[in-house]
Amino acid sequence: MSIVDLKRKANLIRQDIITMLVPAKAGHPGGSLSAADIVATLYFKEMRINPQEPNWADRDRFVLSKGHAAPVLYAALAEKGYFPKDELLGLRQTGRMLQGHPDMKRTPGVDMSSGSLGQGLSVANGMALAGKLDKKDYRVYVLLGDGEVAEGQVWEAAMAAAHYKLDNLTAILDYNGLQIDGPTDSVMSSAPLADKWRAFCWNVIEVDGHDIEALEKAFAEAKQVKGKPTILIAKTVKGKGVSFMENQVGWHGSAPNAEQAEQALKELREEGLSLG
Amino acid sequence: MANKAATRDAYGKALLILGKENPNVVVLDADLSKSTKTAEFGKNYPERFFNMGIAEGNLLGTAAGLAAAGKIPFASSFAIFATGRAFEQIRNSIAYPKLNVKIAATHAGISVGEDGGSHQAIEDVAIMRALPNMVVLVPADGEETRQMVLAAAEHQGPVYIRMGRLEVPVLFDEDYHFEIGKAKVLKEGTDVAIMANGLMVAVALEAAELLAGEGISVSVVNVSSVKPLDEETILRVAKETRAVVTAEEHNIIGGLGSAIAEVLGEKLPTPMVRVGLKDTFGESGRPYELLEKFGLGKEDLVKAVREALAKK
Numbered sequence: 001m002s003i004v005d006l007k008r009k010a011n012l013i014r015q016d017i018i019t020m021l022v023p024a025k026a027g028h029p030g031g032s033l034s035a036a037d038i039v040a041t042l043y044f045k046e047m048r049i050n051p052q053e054p055n056w057a058d059r060d061r062f063v064l065s066k067g068h069a070a071p072v073l074y075a076a077l078a079e080k081g082y083f084p085k086d087e088l089l090g091l092r093q094t095g096r097m098l099q100g101h102p103d104m105k106r107t108p109g110v111d112m113s114s115g116s117l118g119q120g121l122s123v124a125n126g127m128a129l130a131g132k133l134d135k136k137d138y139r140v141y142v143l144l145g146d147g148e149v150a151e152g153q154v155w156e157a158a159m160a161a162a163h164y165k166l167d168n169l170t171a172i173l174d175y176n177g178l179q180i181d182g183p184t185d186s187v188m189s190s191a192p193l194a195d196k197w198r199a200f201c202w203n204v205i206e207v208d209g210h211d212i213e214a215l216e217k218a219f220a221e222a223k224q225v226k227g228k229p230t231i232l233i234a235k236t237v238k239g240k241g242v243s244f245m246e247n248q249v250g251w252h253g254s255a256p257n258a259e260q261a262e263q264a265l266k267e268l269r270e271e272g273l274s275l276g
Numbered sequence: 277m278a279n280k281a282a283t284r285d286a287y288g289k290a291l292l293i294l295g296k297e298n299p300n301v302v303v304l305d306a307d308l309s310k311s312t313k314t315a316e317f318g319k320n321y322p323e324r325f326f327n328m329g330i331a332e333g334n335l336l337g338t339a340a341g342l343a344a345a346g347k348i349p350f351a352s353s354f355a356i357f358a359t360g361r362a363f364e365q366i367r368n369s370i371a372y373p374k375l376n377v378k379i380a381a382t383h384a385g386i387s388v389g390e391d392g393g394s395h396q397a398i399e400d401v402a403i404m405r406a407l408p409n410m411v412v413l414v415p416a417d418g419e420e421t422r423q424m425v426l427a428a429a430e431h432q433g434p435v436y437i438r439m440g441r442l443e444v445p446v447l448f449d450e451d452y453h454f455e456i457g458k459a460k461v462l463k464e465g466t467d468v469a470i471m472a473n474g475l476m477v478a479v480a481l482e483a484a485e486l487l488a489g490e491g492i493s494v495s496v497v498n499v500s501s502v503k504p505l506d507e508e509t510i511l512r513v514a515k516e517t518r519a520v521v522t523a524e525e526h527n528i529i530g531g532l533g534s535a536i537a538e539v540l541g542e543k544l545p546t547p548m549v550r551v552g553l554k555d556t557f558g559e560s561g562r563p564y565e566l567l568e569k570f571g572l573g574k575e576d577l578v579k580a581v582r583e584a585l586a587k588k
């Protein structure tokens with residue numbers, strides 16, 4: 001898929017995020033929007049997957065470690081055809097398929113249940129180890145939050161991934177600078193972030209998380225690196241694409257009302273049109 | 277019962293009282309201070325407030341150290357993360373050395389609602405109750421929460437307080453008196469007793485009213501102190517009614533129903549029905565819809581009472 005087509009997909013994903021959050025009345029727009037370009041690049045370019053066969057043994061895997069960003073994953077899965085788009089409107093509602101946080105038992109295309117932060121990299125390591133054991137060539141992708149890396153388990157997993165030379169694993173860190181209680185630097189600083197991962201013997205690529213071309217290149221490089229795992233430290237803007245949500249900590253975990261959504265969708269549609 | 281308030285709001289306010297009265301009280305959170313309501317304490321007493329970031333194991337471990345050095349730490353997060361992620365830190369660094377840490381968790385149970393099963397603690401009472409030295413408390417409303425938080429600060433040793441996200445009916449005023457280790461008979465009855473805690477106390481009172489209309493006399497007991505358990509009151513009421521229904525927003529394995537069954541089983545075998553989650557995880561949805569769906573509505577309690585009566 002061409003760069004401009006990927007940009008269109010990311011734009012559609014952003015529109016779907018806003019649309020599904022309105023009837024849900026709760027959920028997490030900020031960290032979903034910041035990850036839209038990353039997830040679009042993964043699902044529409046990078047990953048070897050087949051929506052007709054969600055449990056295909058040779059598929060690439062994706063673990064949404066920052067599970068609260070479920071809307072971005074659901075939008076990508078629906079856009080890709082894993083389930084009808086109508087399901088998006090049932091997000092978080094009683095008896096419906098799309099849970100507040102990803103649930104692999106209920107939703108086709110979700111490779112791992114998540115929502116409790118800090119656990120996803122360990123799980124991705126397990127999938128990558130299994131791939132090596134089975135001599136399969138699938139790759140494993142895992143998306144982490146920058147607040148999430150305060151969890152000690154992330155660093156246990158970081159050590160293990162390097163120890164087991166998991167070069168079939170690519171982590172992406174959504175470096176948006178915000179968590180719930182404020183800027184990550186003031187709540188619990190993780191600086192120097194890239195140096196920490198380097199010190200843990202990872203191949204580190206610092207990249208603009210909204211530059212799809214750069215993301216593509218970074219993913220390609222990750223595949224070439226042998227003997228160690230790669231992490232993309234993807235600089236992003238929380239709430240990206242919706243002017244009044246950008247860099248606003250308050251939009252971490254509250255859904256837009258109908259009026260706010262209309263404004264957001266107007267901006268996103270305009271952006272979509274500008275892509276031609 | 278028009279008035280409603282969330283237990284977590286009462287917690288936030290009680291912390292402000294403690295902050296003023298007791299310079300040894302310190303508060304820790306893990307990036308959820310707006311939701312757990314510790315943020316106000318943080319604003320008023322910034323030097324005694326520590327945000328640990330998203331790191332619950334470190335949160336509880338640090339609280340243990342503060343307690344070992346003479347502070348009275350209140351450590352807060354959602355119930356699932358506070359008790360689940362940090363379980364073994366609680367076990368070995370807090371309960372085992374009997375350190376004076378207060379684990380004040382919010383967002384327990386399925387009434388968390390939309391966030392779904394990953395965020396709904398349904399096993400926290402069971403795992404906290406299994407720890408020697410741990411006191412386990414589940415408030416029914418805001419006033420009880422306020423008194424509980426103050427009592428926890430006075431108590432020497434670890435305490436787990438289980439609060440909710442939802443606004444729940446106001447049941448008590450300042451005349452109510454909470455005490456660790458005491459159950460409260462809220463309504464005397466002769467045919468059957470409902471022993472409940474948390475938001476199920478309000479539901480139990482409603483069910484008792486419905487049943488009174490049918491001529492069934494129901495005792496309602498608020499067992500907010502799950503551990504230590506008020507065996508005396510439980511045995512007395514069970515003896516009078518000879519049928520017991522337990523009601524909790526928790527798995528029926530290991531929580532209040534189990535605690536009461538343990539006592540009755542050994543000391544006064546009594547026909548019993550446990551109302552709670554039937555060994556199942558929760559899911560996303562509107563809180564009250566979920567409570568109905570998972571069998572925690574007042575009709576479910578009425579049905580359970582009939583079952584218990586039939587066993588008599």
Ligand SMILES: Cc1ncc(C[n+]2csc(CCOP(=O)(O)OP(=O)(O)O)c2C)c(N)n1
Nearest residue numbers: 031115116117145146147148178179180307
């Ligand atoms: C173990 C755990 N603790 C706390 C939470 C509650 N929580 C959900 S999102 C969040 C903040 C996440 O911040 P970050 O990782 O930076 O994500 P992003 O900014 O990409 O949304 C927190 C504390 C959780 N889901 N899991």
Ligand SMILES: [Mg+2]
Nearest residue numbers: 146147176178
């Ligand atoms: Mg962030």
